[in-house]
Amino acid sequence: MAKALSVAVIGLGSMGYGIAQSCLRAGHQTFGYDVAEAPMVRFRAEGGAEGELSVVAGTIDALVVVVLNAAQTEDVLFGVDGVARLMRRGTAVMACATVPPEFARRMEAQCAELGLHYLDAPISGGSIKAAAGQLSVMAAGTAEAFAGLSQVLEATAETIFSLGDAAGPGSAMKAVNQLLAGVHIATMAEALTFGMTQGISPSDFVEVISKCAGSSWMLENRAPHIVEGEYAPHSQVNIWPKDLGIVLDIAKSSDFNAPITAVALQQFLTAAAMGLGHEDDAAVAKVYARDAGLTLPGEDT
């Protein structure tokens, strides 16, 4: 068995916390950092290692960055208090945020200048799979990056897609996945509320459609939230203006016309404008319900 590593996880949100827990469970010395104090305290209580990041950075074998976007990823690595220049040459960096492929390539190059091995490694699966160490990772990077992170990947992922020997394809595949996932959520909302105008209840919708050719992974996962009137966020509405925005930025830079994605984005923007940004992303159905004068389950009549 390979020797235990020393790992730091930066970003203890719903995904990062589960990744940190999975590393801990696999026997690795694991440091957890976040801009918020509470998750750090909680993680240390669960067995997380103690130490200032500025000191710890020079001692770890692997860094996992699980922040919201490209700007935060760059800030963590190369900002004023960036850790990249504090780490030893040969340390591996696993970058999990959804970012443009071009950004991933730039980060890989900047890391390489410092002798760091960057893995373009967006993740999929949600917070429950993150906590269980069963994520899907869309990974691309050098053999050194894969080797340096093999134990971390083993601890956190159920499925690892190896998409190339340099950064970029991992983020590209994640963008493709997010295009589909976001459009499928909005389309589910469009279809469910359209059905309501024809007398089909949300529960009948889920029961029938989930067994028919109109089904999708997202429909089966999110439509029940609408049936239950339950909008506590698993994944927030606000994720989609960000992620579909990244998709359309990439598309624009490639002169690619993505009309369905563009329309789905507008529906999530409208949801955000309605003050639903922090609700579960199934709340995009409230845009359609408002426009059509429908009352969704659990709403006041």
Place this chain on the structure above:
Amino acid sequence: MAKALSVAVIGLGSMGYGIAQSCLRAGHQTFGYDVAEAPMVRFRAEGGAEGELSVVAGTIDALVVVVLNAAQTEDVLFGVDGVARLMRRGTAVMACATVPPEFARRMEAQCAELGLHYLDAPISGGSIKAAAGQLSVMAAGTAEAFAGLSQVLEATAETIFSLGDAAGPGSAMKAVNQLLAGVHIATMAEALTFGMTQGISPSDFVEVISKCAGSSWMLENRAPHIVEGEYAPHSQVNIWPKDLGIVLDIAKSSDFNAPITAVALQQFLTAAAMGLGHEDDAAVAKVYARDAGLTLPGEDT
């Protein structure tokens, strides 16, 4: 065991032919009719019963109408040579085309005036399941309609959704399903070609995304056609201007704004304008490929 019935199937296309075969296999005397001679000859060679429809109509227990749309359904039943007035009171009519719910309600009422029991019974599953007697049927109608067709449903369907005691909800649910299925096909094409602009091959797309949250029934079913460059039609491009058009007609009559459906329809219309109407509906990817200057598998470079 219930006694064998005498059944007539009108419309021997890819779905109707399978339904007729399934009735025959279940031991029912089965007549098959079509505007084309060839499938009728073929069906009789397989054991189909012989007789002029105008004569047979007054002898059958059940009629199954599996034509393209509402206009053809109305023509079969109530046109110049319409069979409705030739059938005995108490005969059951199973109407399988994708039609507006309001049309189904009108047909039910017109049939009721003649003592006929109309089942609003759109089908889903494709030609292979039709031939195997494993369709999904989204059914709504009176108890008499369900009773009169119980053996036909048993012979042809794997899953029967009973959606109400009057016509309408079957067609409504089918419209909901088609909204999703059509949008999912076009979105698959959008995502697959977007991925190609970022260096992701169609085969990598299918391999990875079908295991991720971005997957859909249609993606898993249709994306492999693009990978194989195989556009012999299972379901034609031309189906979608028709079916998404029905969805948008219903939506319009209910003041329902369906922006994603509307955009997906435009992509299928563009495919039809490119002369792809009779190709497999996965050929909507050729619209994106043309616009982005991409070469899909199997295309000349």
